[in-house]
Amino acid sequence: MPTVSPAVSGVGHYVPERIVTNDELAPLLGTTADWILHKSGIRERRFAAPGQTNAHLALQASRQALASAGLEPDALDMIVVATLSPDHFFPGVSAALQAGLGVTRPIPAFDLHAQCSGFLYGLGVAQGFLLSGRYAHVLLVGSELQSTGLDLSARGREVSMLFGDGAGAMVLSQRAEGGQRPFVVELFADGRFARELWMEAPGASLPAHRLTPEDIQSGRCFPVMEGKNLILHASRKLAQAARAAVERAGLTLGQVDWIVPHQANLHLLTALERALGVPADRVLKHISSVGNTSAASIPIALSEAMASGKIRPGHRILLLGFGSGFTWGGCLFEY
Amino acid sequence: MDTREVIRRYLIEHSATPSITTFDEELSLLDQGVLDSFGLVTLVEFLEVRFGLQVADDEIDAVVFSTFHRLCDFVERKQAGRDVTPSRGPTG
Numbered sequence: 001m002p003t004v005s006p007a008v009s010g011v012g013h014y015v016p017e018r019i020v021t022n023d024e025l026a027p028l029l030g031t032t033a034d035w036i037l038h039k040s041g042i043r044e045r046r047f048a049a050p051g052q053t054n055a056h057l058a059l060q061a062s063r064q065a066l067a068s069a070g071l072e073p074d075a076l077d078m079i080v081v082a083t084l085s086p087d088h089f090f091p092g093v094s095a096a097l098q099a100g101l102g103v104t105r106p107i108p109a110f111d112l113h114a115q116c117s118g119f120l121y122g123l124g125v126a127q128g129f130l131l132s133g134r135y136a137h138v139l140l141v142g143s144e145l146q147s148t149g150l151d152l153s154a155r156g157r158e159v160s161m162l163f164g165d166g167a168g169a170m171v172l173s174q175r176a177e178g179g180q181r182p183f184v185v186e187l188f189a190d191g192r193f194a195r196e197l198w199m200e201a202p203g204a205s206l207p208a209h210r211l212t213p214e215d216i217q218s219g220r221c222f223p224v225m226e227g228k229n230l231i232l233h234a235s236r237k238l239a240q241a242a243r244a245a246v247e248r249a250g251l252t253l254g255q256v257d258w259i260v261p262h263q264a265n266l267h268l269l270t271a272l273e274r275a276l277g278v279p280a281d282r283v284l285k286h287i288s289s290v291g292n293t294s295a296a297s298i299p300i301a302l303s304e305a306m307a308s309g310k311i312r313p314g315h316r317i318l319l320l321g322f323g324s325g326f327t328w329g330g331c332l333f334e335y
Numbered sequence: 336m337d338t339r340e341v342i343r344r345y346l347i348e349h350s351a352t353p354s355i356t357t358f359d360e361e362l363s364l365l366d367q368g369v370l371d372s373f374g375l376v377t378l379v380e381f382l383e384v385r386f387g388l389q390v391a392d393d394e395i396d397a398v399v400f401s402t403f404h405r406l407c408d409f410v411e412r413k414q415a416g417r418d419v420t421p422s423r424g425p426t427g
Binding site: 190193228231232 | 371375376377379392395396400
């Protein structure tokens with residue numbers, strides 16, 4: 001009996017139609033378009049339309065991924081949604097997505113909360129279930145609706161200039177080829193740094209209905225970060241994850257065709273290229289056009305590159321994620 | 336060349352603002368345009384290689400690198416083998 005390994009059988013992505021340029025955002029943030037570009041490398045991002053939900057973004061990306069895999073929704077055995085911006089505390093985006101897709105079988109569906117590393121963590125989860133042999137097809141989605149939770153004032157400019165909305169999806173399937181092709185996932189976390197990038201409210205630990213007018217006034221309901229520390233941590237940890245993944249796969253960085261890092265900030269991507277000693281043209285970057293889409297950034301970049309033919313079957317891909325927690329990780333696979 | 340002079344020359348030669356030829360040693364290097372976020376990353380790489388230091392995760396604290404004096408103090412304490420870990424609560 002051949003051993004089973006996971007394979008990427010389909011990808012898809014969706015970003016909302018509304019483009020928010022630096023020119024539009026800068027006056028709200030009390031700065032200039034050039035300042036945003038200089039600090040982040042971002043020229044524009046997408047914001048969801050009023051009434052558009054996280055689950056709606058996830059649904060569009062998932063339909064595309066299923067079509068790309070040639071599968072009907074009822075062929076799925078599991079749905080995992082990585083997000084830090086769920087529509088509700090509970091149930092998860094995964095519940096609305098399952099219903100939206102019209103899945104009639106009671107397959108497991110759940111959200112995964114590992115912030116900007118969520119898609120990497122989801123790959124680890126999907127790999128485990130596929131290798132168990134009980135699940136043949138897992139739909140993994142990274143989906144974020146962040147625009148409704150940003151502090152669009154001068155106080156929030158360092159964070160709010162970065163983030164956008166969007167979703168990326170991947171269908172992972174069993175492949176009976178016995179480990180001929182690499183698929184390794186390396187995951188890490190260090191909770192000592194939880195408050196370097198976090199959002200305090202609303203939260204169950206808070207008294208008085210979890211969110212008060214004072215929480216809004218003081219900005220506790222908005223994401224905050226120690227940005228200058230973050231880039232130092234992120235560049236080192238992304239490099240660590242890269243080396244761990246290639247080593248475990250028995251490869252070298254020179255044998256990787258494409259590196260797809262979480263699109264947090266263009267300066268971070270440049271720092272990562274330097275840290276790894278890899279040419280800039282092997283690192284996928286889309287941050288200038290969609291901003292930082294957190295758990296969705298890696299699958300969106302991957303889906304775009306596969307759709308354009310940049311990534312082709314047989315290419316070795318290294319995905320790298322870093323986010324709040326801190327959480328970070330890498331996944332190396334052959335497409 | 337002593338440690339402080341090595342660091343001073345590095346900061347000027349690699350300044351985020353090319354026109355900078357000098358800076359205030361007591362003021363923020365970031366605010367003065369000597370460093371930007373990418374510059375912080377390359378600065379740490381430089382310090383590790385030039386002075387044979389290992390900057391641990393716990394020691395990454397932008398406050399340490401905020402002024403020239405703080406930065407030099409950090410490097411000199413590392414060279415002397417003294418603890419430079421910033422105080423940190425259980426969750427940051």
